[in-house]
Amino acid sequence: QSALTQPASVSGSPGQSITISCTGTSSDVGDYNFVSWYRQFPGKAPKLLIYDVSKRPSGVSDRFSASKSGDTASLTISGLQAEDEADYYCASYTTSSTWVFGGGTKLTVL
């Protein structure tokens, strides 16, 4: 199972919006709405941001939104803040009854 494809890095200035893409195949992202997103700060465990493509767990800021079109899912962070600087990962269930993560995207706030 190949990793989902994410850009290695994205950047934005405070207050701006950025979008991170997550491209899979018809065997994972394209076939299920079980796409989730995680944020990881250096030296810390990942934290759930989004599940079921676009749902936010309680306590997650509404600055985080997500969607899916075909084999590609996207995470958008609006009103970028310095504290958003972290690594972001997508994940999807697959037709092989396994899970696959994206390679991760490093977000830099300029």
Place this chain on the structure above:
Amino acid sequence: EVQLVESGGGVVQPGESLRLSCAAAGFDFSTDGMTWVRQAPGEGLEWVTSISARGSSTDYADSVKGRFTISRDNSENTLYLQMNSLRVDDTALYYCVKFGCGGDCFDYWGQGALVTVSS
């Protein structure tokens, strides 16, 4: 408060075995599927294996199939990962992770147990 505490990590030589444990607290352990996710130094996340709430169903990544075994003891609220025939590329931080969102996401993560395979 959900707590997942991994233990059992360490340094081993290629070909050796190691067993990780994950002590769970703060939720009804017997009703949630569990997962191990690993992260090699400086690398991304890799799903390793999952087990259903009762332990009747397991799935494995191809990279560990036949070498790793996931199991659980619901009476002890503990998740295990038996790792045999360890290879250098198994070196990683292993996270114990709880399924949430009706089984659609990984909602709580432990802090990880470091496994180093080196000759």
